[in-house]
Amino acid sequence: MSFDGFVYNVMIASPGDVANERTIAREVIAEWNAVHAPDRRLVLLPISGDVNATPAMGVPPQEVINRQVLRAADLLVGIFWTRIGTATSSYASGTVEEIEEQIKAGKPVMLYFSETPVHPDVGATEQYLQLRSFKESLRSRGLFETFSSPAEFREKFNRQLQIKVNRDSYFVSKPLPSDMIAEELMVRLQSSIATFLELPRPNTTTADTETSYEVQALLALAHQTQGQLIGVSGALTAVGSEGLSARDKDLVEIAKFLIEDAITVGYGTFSSYALSSGREIALLENLIKPPEELERITRRLQRTSARSDLQLRFSTQLGFSSIHFDKNVFESVFYNVIHNAMKYAERSSVV
Numbered sequence: 001m002s003f004d005g006f007v008y009n010v011m012i013a014s015p016g017d018v019a020n021e022r023t024i025a026r027e028v029i030a031e032w033n034a035v036h037a038p039d040r041r042l043v044l045l046p047i048s049g050d051v052n053a054t055p056a057m058g059v060p061p062q063e064v065i066n067r068q069v070l071r072a073a074d075l076l077v078g079i080f081w082t083r084i085g086t087a088t089s090s091y092a093s094g095t096v097e098e099i100e101e102q103i104k105a106g107k108p109v110m111l112y113f114s115e116t117p118v119h120p121d122v123g124a125t126e127q128y129l130q131l132r133s134f135k136e137s138l139r140s141r142g143l144f145e146t147f148s149s150p151a152e153f154r155e156k157f158n159r160q161l162q163i164k165v166n167r168d169s170y171f172v173s174k175p176l177p178s179d180m181i182a183e184e185l186m187v188r189l190q191s192s193i194a195t196f197l198e199l200p201r202p203n204t205t206t207a208d209t210e211t212s213y214e215v216q217a218l219l220a221l222a223h224q225t226q227g228q229l230i231g232v233s234g235a236l237t238a239v240g241s242e243g244l245s246a247r248d249k250d251l252v253e254i255a256k257f258l259i260e261d262a263i264t265v266g267y268g269t270f271s272s273y274a275l276s277s278g279r280e281i282a283l284l285e286n287l288i289k290p291p292e293e294l295e296r297i298t299r300r301l302q303r304t305s306a307r308s309d310l311q312l313r314f315s316t317q318l319g320f321s322s323i324h325f326d327k328n329v330f331e332s333v334f335y336n337v338i339h340n341a342m343k344y345a346e347r348s349s350v351v
Helices: 019-040 061-068 094-104 126-138 150-167 178-197 207-237 246-270 290-304 327-343
Strands: 006-013 042-047 075-080 109-114 145-147
Touching (some): 006 019, 006 094, 019 042, 019 075, 075 094, 109 150, 145 150
Parallel strands (some): 006 075, 109 145
């Protein structure tokens, strides 16, 4: 099943002596996508200079990689063993340049150094000595990981990639687009409403029996929808604000308010009916007509609201004409819902 979501580029940066680990890194990323992508609506796309860069002339080779690949990277994974790589005009190697430029850009970096034993001749090479110097320079600048075998690298990278994507503000501070939130709510609520509509009607047709049926059905519907709404509200509450534009922050807050209002409607309107011995409904004495009450509230807000630029439009598709409920509670709940909808509506729009 297809889904909308975010795609993050994961750049795998390394010299040429860790080909096995580069393959493992791609496999771990693929495993993450298989398990988490549909639920998180987030896909990790592995990229690297040797795969994603295309031939170009006029600038040094490393600058081509920087422009075509590195600048598109969201997360950089650096892997080293015995070599530091080929020097560039500014850094000890292309891999080092990629790491340093990624850090300058304020984007996340994960570094891994292999401690697999090397031949003494390798340990005396200039490449190895430069790598050791670079590694030592990193100790005061952050935290890197070491591993002694490909299996250990797979285990550590698999676990730490999950932690990084689930907790780093770079990945968790971006809310779903408003249309995706709306689509998710629509699917869930439609499912609950369909269940409500498919409930069998009572055999008898007395007014009391019909009212009891309506209340019980609405109570069941309220509990179903509240669970879904509370889940979405919790997800929105977990959305961080770091790195968000002012408009994105407003969208998250608006969504929170509207969902909280919907939850309030469920509790304030339907859950106040107490179930007696699992079957009988304790009805209040007031008999109100929701369509008429909602239209009255709408007209009142249209006259008194400071948002004179808005046009309130009332319509209803309620399957019942009256319900036993406390009129003051009903008015208070729906007045607040409509008032908040107006508060956050776009200028000169229709609510």
